Amino acid sequence: MFINTHTYFSLRYGTIASRALLEYFQHVGIQRFAITDINTTSACLEILRMAPTYNVSPIIGVDFRNGAQQQFIMYAASNNGFKNINTYLSHFLHTETQIPKTAKKLPDTFVVYPFQQNQHKKLGKHEYLGVRATDLNRLKFSPWRKKTHKLVALHTISFQDKKGFNTHRLLRAIDNNTLLSKLTVSEQGSETHTYISAEKLKESFKEFPELLCNAISLLEQCHVTFDFSKETPNNQQCFTKSETEDYSLLKKLTYSGLPYRFGKNPEKSILSRIEKELDIIKQKGFVSYFLINWHILEYARSKGYFYVGRGSGANSVVAYLLRITDVDPIELDLYFERFINLYRKNPPDFDIDFSWTDRDDITKFIFKTFKNTALITVYNTFKYKAAVRELGKVFGLPKAEIDILSSGRYNFTTLDKLSQLVVTYSQRIEGFPNYLGIHASGIIISEKPIHYYTATFMPPKGFATTQFDMVVAEDIGLYKFDILSQRGLGKIKDAVTIIRNNHPKDARIDIHDIKRFKQDERIKHLLRNAKAIGCFYVESPAMRMLLRKLQVDDYLGLVAASSVIRPGVAKSGMMRQYILRHRFPEKRNEAHPALLDIMPETYGVMVYQEDVIKVAHYFGGLDLGEADMLRRGMSGKFRSRDEFLKVKQQFFDNCKKQGKSYELTAEVWRQTESFAGYAFAKGHSASYAVESYQSLFLKAYYPLEYMVATLNNGGGFYRQELYVHEARMHGGSILPPCVNKSEALAVIRATNIYLGFAFLQSLESKTITRLIEERQYNGHFSSLDNFIDRVPISMDQISILIKINAFRFTNRNKRELLWEAHMKINKISFEEKKLLLFTAEKVNYKTPNLPNTLLEDAFDELELLGYPLCNPFSLLIQPPKGTLRAQHLYHFENRLVKINGYLVTIKHTATANGKRMFFGTFLDEDGDFIDTVHFPPVAAKYPFRGKGIYQIIGKVLNEFDCITIEVTQMERLAIIEDPRYAEGAVQTRASGKRYKNIVVSSE
Structure with a gap:
């Protein structure tokens, strides 16, 4: 009987989360109701997936509105009707045109018009008038009282209660960019659009009970179902005309790539691996997925675009032979089952990086080549600080007060009433969907029309975009193609062009000759000494310090370092253990024998995502399907899902049966859980390392x-x-x-x-x-x-x-x-x-x-420019005192030193108890790096005060040959007064000769 309910996906209007709505209807014992969000189908599939858990059977549709003005509600009688509604809604979203008062007649749909505005409308067979309780007195004197078979009871649910209505009004004020006091009644819903019991609704319509019966009858005529089992992907099934032809093409392309990758006489083990992979790819129905990626990248190569294929797809030799990736999985002994296995329901995952200048053209090519294509949306939610600012404006607070509330530095009890309301309702709307954005990389290519699953909108870039996110897309079996952009590839591409212009003799430079780069002594020198500024993924202070600690100078070491640097390994406490075991072989005996046996290459430390699967399978006794579910569950997207929690319990139960102590099981689980959400697949790390080697080669020469x-x-x-x-x-x-x-x-x-x-x-x-x-x-x-x-x-x-x-x-x-x-x-x-x-x-x-x-x-x-072209030390009021430089710090281990440094960057972090601390990166007067650590007491007492030169006092620490200063005192040094505005003529006090690296602009 409830035919017009909204979730908070009715953006800046509804206030009820999808799960909360289902819980409500389960609680009151109502099985059939309609989800009809305003101008969106974002919640539809998620609600249909969750519905069986709550023993409810919702129908789906759309509440078509111009602003808050309801024009009509459309309901899907079938999956075809849902497709028609999505197509119809998408027309208005793409063209940004007003929604008409009369709905277009669409097959397999029903339409309900609001009674008050449509009493004189002629209705088709599939159309009804929706009568609200407030319309009943008018109905008694209307000709429609004798034609009640065309009338349905219409009670809207947009919010839970009075607080929900207040939240709604604030959202409407934000949407209209107006003060709450100036929000017009026409731009908001009614205070009565809240939860109401079936009994109270029946009481309201006691004079016209047939209207409730008609509403129930309408609901019973609608049946939309989707398969959420993920047994069969709904991506485009065939690249050619048939699956048989697809497989023949894939096989041909794979074997034709052998000479380029492995020479004319590849080893039997390689041929055996190819046969195994092709067989699994065919069994799992992923042939077209490989061919589509191959076709996209064939186009990219034809245009001279640089790209990197990464992710777990680098574990596949077939992908390597198709030139989807540049990582040799045979060389790295990559675990193909991490990518695809017969137990895994989810499809393979290729992340393809392009230069930021080339990505849009690749996207255009995909949309032009493949019929049913769309970008995937992301739900941009209200963040607390942003919500405070929005609501502060709605309540008319001065900017200074909004800044205080946004900073969090206030005592709630001493705030005035308006400020308390801002804080309270900001907390309430935190996490609400605010607007639909575009996923950083996801594109879906569907077998069925996109509108079979969702309506689409048209962002400024001009590519149709779904109204559901990647999690919902995967739930329905639509798996994304990841087309990303990064500036690292743009640097490599442009550098090669500049080199060819500047050094004509080197015009034939082959940037893809990775085998040569792996043996290059100059590159080894850069890695060992962490001299990789500008180089992809290895230039950050943290990576620079890790490379020094590990003394990495080879490809396999860099592959491991690329994953060790991720937050999970550090969070699990195993980064230090890895460094110790890498530098000092005798420390490897400290690893638990079972873990050392599972992961000998990484000394019993989980470094890659594959290690999660290995530990779950061999240590925790899970089968490969359960192990992969555990790995996926720890990514954060599914952490709260019931299936993940069941696998976790299974892990503990299996270990108990195997006789492992609870303490050991809990410790291994702790490491696994803290690590997995941030880890790279080994193939992903290897892909990053390939790009790092390309940029290191260019930097070296x-x-x-x-x-x-x-x-x-x-x-x-x-x-x-x-x-x-x-x-x-x-x-x-x-x-x-x-x-x-x-x-x-x-x-x-x-x-x-x-x-x-x-x-x-x-x-x-x-x-x-x-x-x-x-x-x-x-x-x-x-x-x-x-x-x-x-x-x-x-x-x-x-x-x-x-x-x-x-x-x-x-x-x-x-x-x-x-x-x-x-x-x-x-x-x-x-x-x-x-x-x-x-x-x-x-x-x-x-x-x-x-x-x-x-x-x-x-x-x-x-x-x-934002910086001077001279040495910044020449701008100090007092010339620097002392001659201590970064290169001298090795001789002052565990001693207190004073040194001057020009601030480069700061990393903010927090201790286990939530206190703020910092890591600093500076340059000394010679241009060499100084790395500092600022623990909470010092960070609070001596804060950073913007760009400039700081006098640093602290203790020199040496950890694994990596020098840092634990700061005890810090002061930013004063620079001269701006001579352009100083009184009188200012003569330069430095010709530039006294200071190393000063530049006088004479050509």
Whole structure:
């Protein structure tokens, strides 16, 4: 009898979680009801999956509305009807058009119109009027009182109770971007749209009981079912015309890839592995999945796109032969059953990384090539701090008060009533879906039309996107293709291009020659000494320190390090054990014999996701299907699912039967649980290591070109400034942009690196385009006047170029150029330059004497680039005292030292009891790294105070040959007053010769 219920997926309207709604109907004993969220089908499949658990049988549909105004409700009589509703709703979502008052007639659907607005409507056979309890008095005097067979009782449920209604009004105010006091009645639901008992509803309709019967009859005519068993994937079944043809093609492609990967005479073990994999792929029905991925990557190679196939897919030799991955699973003894096994219900998983510049074209290709395709959504939920800010605005609080509430630094009992309401309701809506976004990588390619499962919306990128997330997609057997983007591949691709231009003799460089790279002594040196700034996945402070501790210099060691660095190993307490057992073989005897026997390669320490399966199977006695469910369950998506909890109990029960002590079982489980959610598959780590080796090769042999590519692809782990510094450490001369020599991005000529115009803050893209195009068509600029004549530009834009010294080729003081530009350019407006037969000579003004200094240049650079191009130590008020450098710290182990460092980055973390602490990364005056640790008492007493140079006092620690300073005291050192605004002329106090790495911009 309840035919209009909403969950909180009625975004910024409903307040009831899907599970809570099912629990309510189970509690009151009502089996049949309708889920009809507003303009969305997000909750439908999740509710149908969960329904049997609650012994209810919901039907599904959509409440079509313009804002809060209900136009009509549509119900799916069958799966085909649900598809039709999804297609119809998607039309409005894609085109952003208003929903009409009259619904289109769709097969296998029913429609209910609100009685009050539609008393004069002529109804079709499948249409009804929904009468609310508040409409009954009007019904008594309406012609419809004699045609009650076309009327149904309509009670809307949007919230649980009065508090739910209050929450609803706040959500509506957020959605309308208005104060709560100004929220109109037309933009909100009724206070009566709450839970109501069946008895009370019957009492309300006692004069027209047939309306309730009609509502029940409507519900009973609707039956939508989906198979949630996951026995058969619903992805596109065939790549060719038939499964037989698919398998023949897969087999042909696999064997044709043998010469490229393994030569003309591969070993029998390789051929045996191929046969085994092909057989399992065929049995599990994953042939088309492999072929679709192969086809996508064949297109990518044809376009010259760089890509990395990673994830557990790297465990497959078939994937390696199809060039989906570049990891040799035979070499690494990768466990194919981690990828696919006969017990595993879920399909294989390929993560394909493309350069950030190429990914959109790959997505277009997929949508163009495959018929039933969509991106997957993510539910962007209300976070507490964001909710506080939204509700603070709704209640009209001043920004200062909102900032205090958002920070959490307040005493709730001393807050005024409005502030307490903001806090209370922010906690209430935390976790509510706020809006639908796009999954970072997921694309589904379905056998049936996408609208068979969901409605779609159209984000700005123009690709249809589902209204359910990846978990629901997997529940229904739609498994995603992961098409990701990363800047690391863009760096490699651009670096190769720059090298070919800068070093024509090296034009045939093969960036895919990984076998050669693994033996390269220069690369080994970079790894051993952790000199990998800019290199994919191995440049962060944590990875840099881990590489030093492990003394890694080979491929297998780097593969392990790529997974050891993940939070799970550290959280389980096993990272230190791994390092100890790696460095000191005698420590390996401390591992439990059973675990050492299961994982001899990693000394009895769980490092890879495969180790979870091995431990669960061999130690915990689970079969491979249960073991994989355990591994998946620990990913976080399914941690609360009943099936995961059953497997956990089975693990303990099996160990007890085997005679293992509870203490041992609990410890192994603790390590497994804390580790698994963050671990990499070994093949995934190997894929990362391949890309690391490619970037390490470029860094080892072409550091300047590689740093330019790094700068042009948005850097990496660190800010742009550190990559500028790294280029300088490798002998590069870093020069500010020049109107005659620079491009939008950085360029290198010999060892001179010209920063790009796009690096300048506030310089508009249209200015950059005009400048470069004019120079390309008509040659270099000869003077400031010549530039002004040829490039239409405003005063604020040209002053950016002058301040950064982009006109230094004129050999004129930039302060004089600024003064002259002010006299010659209209500050308010400017016009496009017109081609003139004769150019009038500009009036030349006598400019005053306006000297500028190197220190003034540094402050201009700070303003426009975000960092100075000189050594930042030259900007201190007091020249640095002492000569202690990072390279000396080895000689001061366990002693207190004082050293100066320029802040590079900070890592915030928390201790086990929740107190804040930090890890710092600094550069000394020579440009070498200093690593610091700041425990909670010191972190609280001596906080970081932004960028700059700090005097650090602390104890030198040496752990596995990795030097850190445990800070006891820290102070940011003062820099000189900005000389551009100081009184009188300021003369430079440093010519640059006194300070290592200072750059004077002369070319």
